Structure formats: structure tokens, C-alpha cells
Amino acid sequence: MDIRSEPPRVPLVVVAGLHDEHVAAVAEAAAASDPLGTAVVHHDLREVTGGVVRRHLRHGDSERLTVLELAHGCVSCTLREDFLPLLRGLAAAPDVRRIVVRLDPSLEPEAICWAIEHVVVDSAPVARDVEVAAVLAAVDLPSWLADASGDEPLHERGLAGSPDDERTVAQVGVGQVEFADAVVLAGATDRWQALRTEAVVHRLTPSAPLAGLDRLDLPALLDRVPAHARRGEVDGAHGPLLRGQPPLEEEAGASVLLFEERRPFHPERLHDALDVLLDGVVRTRGRAWVASQPETALWLESAGGGLRVGHAGPWLVSQPPERWAEVDPERQVKASLNWDAYYGDRMQELVVIAHEADPREVREALLGALLTDAELALGEAAWREFPDPFGEWHEDPCAEDEPEQAPASRERGGNQ
CATH class of the missing domain: 3.30.1220.10 (CobW-like, C-terminal domain)
Structure with a gap:
């Protein structure tokens, strides 16, 4: 009997956050342990509503900028027409051992992971070729809590993913942290603000380990991610409301x-x-x-x-x-x-x-x-x-x- 095993899937690390400079720094840390074997992908969506997306791809010493002109300027078109096919192509490359996806600040990792698992590209979802090893969220300590508790629309900050995108900054920022397997804290602030932010983050994603960007040892942080972490798994409406056990006692007002x-x-x-x-x-x-x-x-x-x-x-x-x-x-x-x-x-x-x-x-x-x-x-x-x-x-x-x-x-x- 001819028994053939499926080739191993390429591990994928997704990095999200409202502040692009923090997301970029965490993505660089994720690629640092194997720079030659890691492909770093970033779609700049600042002009997506005008039908223009700038795709940055770095692999080893090669770095390419591709300007995409879309018939319909929206995030879903970018995913379907370029992002998912690109992941499939990278996964097939023999010299790509890992993929790091640096998300635009307007993107929520849950939607990206759902697309990887369910959207069919060339007869199969891309999850056949890649597996989400971890989702990381970068949190700006001075501003994240105010963003997460406000009602500012994305379009007022220039982050809307389409002309009819009615999401708020809070919806995106909270969703990014809630879906994360690990959280990286960045930016200088007073101790009380840091304690309040950490207390809220710990209740949003109780099992996710935290680390500071200034002394980030990303391999060590990923080693602390528990075995039961979601790693891109999307829950239905009747799934668990919180993964892990959040602290029920009040802490720093949270x-x-x-x-x-x-x-x-x-x-x-x-x-x-x-x-x-x-x-x-x-x-x-x-x-x-x-x-x-x-x-x-x-x-x-x-x-x-x-x-x-x-x-x-x-x-x-x-x-x-x-x-x-x-x-x-x-x-x-x-x-x-x-x-x-x-x-x-x-x-x-x-x-x-x-x-x-x-x-x-x-x-x-x-x-x-x-x-x-x-x-x-x-x-x-x-x-x-x-x-x-x-x-x-x-x-x-x-x-x-x-x-x-x-x-x-x-x-x-x-x-x-």
C-alpha cells in the first residue's frame, strides 16, 4: 500500500496592533531568529479606499515593493486577490521556512485567520499549506486603554478598510488583543497607566503571556504561550466567551x-x-x-x-x-x-x-x-x-x- 504523508505546513506568525511602528518592531523580532528562512509580508492599506495597496515582501536579502491597483478598493479584495495567493506561493518555496505577516493597523487577526482557514484559493484553503503558530498583539501603553474605551470611528484616523467601513478604533484594538496568543507592551508611560492597561489586557486574553518591547526576547515569549492557546482558531457565536480563566478580583480598576x-x-x-x-x-x-x-x-x-x-x-x-x-x-x-x-x-x-x-x-x-x-x-x-x-x-x-x-x-x- 502506498501511504503518502502530507508535507508539513509552513508556520505563520501574525502580528497586529493599532500602532504600525510597534507592529513593525515585533515583526522584525519574529523574523530575527531565522532571517534567511523567514518571509515578512506587509500590505499597506492607507490608500485602499482609492484602490491602491502597497505590498512589501522581504525574504532574506531580497526586498520588493509591489503597488497593487484593485478594481474595488477594499480589504476583502486585497485578501482574496493578493494576500492569500501570495501565502500559498511562499509556502511552496523551498527556502521559506516561516512566514511573518505584519498586519496593517486597520486589520483584525481574527478575520485574517478565518480567511486562511476558509477562503478557497486554487481549489483549497491556504490552511492546507500554512499553520498559524501564533498571533501577537502590540499594545501602545500610553494610548491603548483610551482607544479601547472610546468611540472614535476608524475613518477619522484614516484607517478605514473601505468607504463603508463603520468600525471604531476600539473595536479593532480590542479585537486585536482579545485574539492574541501573546501580547507585547510598548511605549513609555507612568506606572499606574501601565498597571491599568496590563490588568485589562490580562482579562481580555487571560492565557496570553506579556512582554515589553524594549527587552523583547520573542522566542522566550513564544515558549510561554500555553498549549491550549487558540493559534488562529475562530470561535462561533456559541463558543467559549473567554479562553482561559480571567482573574475575577478587581485589579487597578479592571x-x-x-x-x-x-x-x-x-x-x-x-x-x-x-x-x-x-x-x-x-x-x-x-x-x-x-x-x-x-x-x-x-x-x-x-x-x-x-x-x-x-x-x-x-x-x-x-x-x-x-x-x-x-x-x-x-x-x-x-x-x-x-x-x-x-x-x-x-x-x-x-x-x-x-x-x-x-x-x-x-x-x-x-x-x-x-x-x-x-x-x-x-x-x-x-x-x-x-x-x-x-x-x-x-x-x-x-x-x-x-x-x-x-x-x-x-x-x-x-x-x-
């Missing part, structure tokens, strides 16, 4: 609130209560069920002053048993362990990471949005008739002439 309740939210009271998540809170992530939509799990996610609510698919209790086979086994096990005779798998599961907000006030606001005993006794038929601000897409604050009804998700800005 705190973690785990909000778990069985009864549903009243849609209008939840809508009103969401403002508590947009002031003094760095991150909220989780699943919620609203009484007016008893079959549907909602995904709630905030970063700084911006919030998104979207559909996370149906609750298992609303599905016939034969459909359970289509669900991820881990979700089946979790649902079985937490099954309630009345609620099934429906419950509120939110993780709130605050740096200034009082977690007790956040909890009280969310508790106040749950159905009362009298409302609960009305039953599902009555719940469906509750006015529902979450029925359609819209942005908040709602304009006076804008209907609140519109399909499964919404974005909300703070302090506007």
Missing part, C-alpha cells in the same frame, strides 16, 4: 462581570439598559435571549462606546431533535449539562470587562431588564407581542424620523 441568568430580557428595557455597557466598559461579549424572540439567540458585543447586536442562530430547545446532529458537539454537551426543564438551553451569558464602570451597577441594570414574575407568567404568546427594538437593523441613537423596526442586528454608538 474587573470582570459574569452575568448568567435564566429568565429572558424584556426587549425595551434591555434596549434602554445597554447604555450601561458603553461607559467605562472595554468589552462585552455574549449570548442573550429576548422574550419577544423566544426561538432566537442574540449575540451582543461591545467595545468601548460602540455596540453590536446580531442573531446567533436558533436555540436548541426550538429545534427538532433530528437537527441537533448538525450542531457542534461541544455545544450539544454544554446544552445538555445546563438544560433546564422549562427554559431548555436558553439563558443570558454575558462577560463584561470594565475599567471604570462599577460592575455592581452594570449587574443591577441588566437585572432590571429581565422579565418580572408577572411578565414571566404571561407566557410566550404574550411575550411575542412586546415592542421589539431588536427586530431590525438600525443605528442608535435613533433619529426622530427613523423607524426602530428593521433584521437581525444593530450597531449602536455612544456619546453622539
